[in-house]
Amino acid sequence: MRKMIIFGLMIATAIPSMASAQSAADVRRDRQEYQKERRDVDRAIDRGASPNRVAKEIREARDAQRDYRDTVRDREQDRRDWQRDRDHDRRDWQRERNQDRRDWQRDQRHDWGRDDWRDYRRDNRHVYSRGNWRAPWKYQRFNNGGHIGRPYYSERYWISDPWRYRLPQTRGYQRWVRHYDDVLLVDTRRGRVIDVIRNFFW
Structure with missing residues (x-):
């Protein structure tokens, strides 16, 4: 039973490495929290915790893993959306600038010579x-x-x-x-x- 719990927590501690959008401080803090949970479960087993309680701890760890993975995925999607919008705005600005330049040159040819x-x-x-x-x-x-x-x-x-x-x-x-x-x-x-x-x- 101890091996099952340790295996579940090892998966949880690997999650921060997936969060490329997080800062190093955030990853370090999350890893520390997972390691603390692992120590708490070890102590519970040493104190003779019941199998039901151990199973509950594993389920909670897996739920936390899914929630964290969803949060990371949503954050990555937000970052991609922001980059896409930024690139779109930049293209619009360049297109408008080029159009202004063409309009200006056309007006000069039709109405005034530049010189x-x-x-x-x-x-x-x-x-x-x-x-x-x-x-x-x-x-x-x-x-x-x-x-x-x-x-x-x-x-x-x-x-x-x-x-x-x-x-x-x-x-x-x-x-x-x-x-x-x-x-x-x-x-x-x-x-x-x-x-x-x-x-x-x-």
Whole structure:
């Protein structure tokens, strides 16, 4: 009878190794609890516990084993669901970003040429003079598709009259933002750079 109990508890002590989603501390704690139960059963046998009580201990150990296995399985499923949702959200974001970029390029081809402002600037240099523009940070070279921190595109740096510089009109959450002599088209909802025109001001 002792061997049967020990065998049942050996199975129980092996369960934490299945819980890959648990931390090392959780696994260590569960193993210690199972080892304590094993010692308690050993002491009960030494004190002459009845076979019925021993059988009850085995059943309870098996029930605990099933419950623990179900908990681990549910936790693993939750982790897989979370990863799937995260991957889905990332794909949606990439698809929307690419669509924004394509829409922007299409609008430029249909409504404005990307370099339409160049001829105008050549004849109206004073409009593009750098002036007394200041920012509390050093110049940073942003690139198309890159992330941009919110302070860089706060409302105070928006170009509120893009028509004055012959820049295409924005739409939705898009804004033309000045960054030193560069002009950035920013998706203010996602904090992404859609387009960059370098050395726009002088």
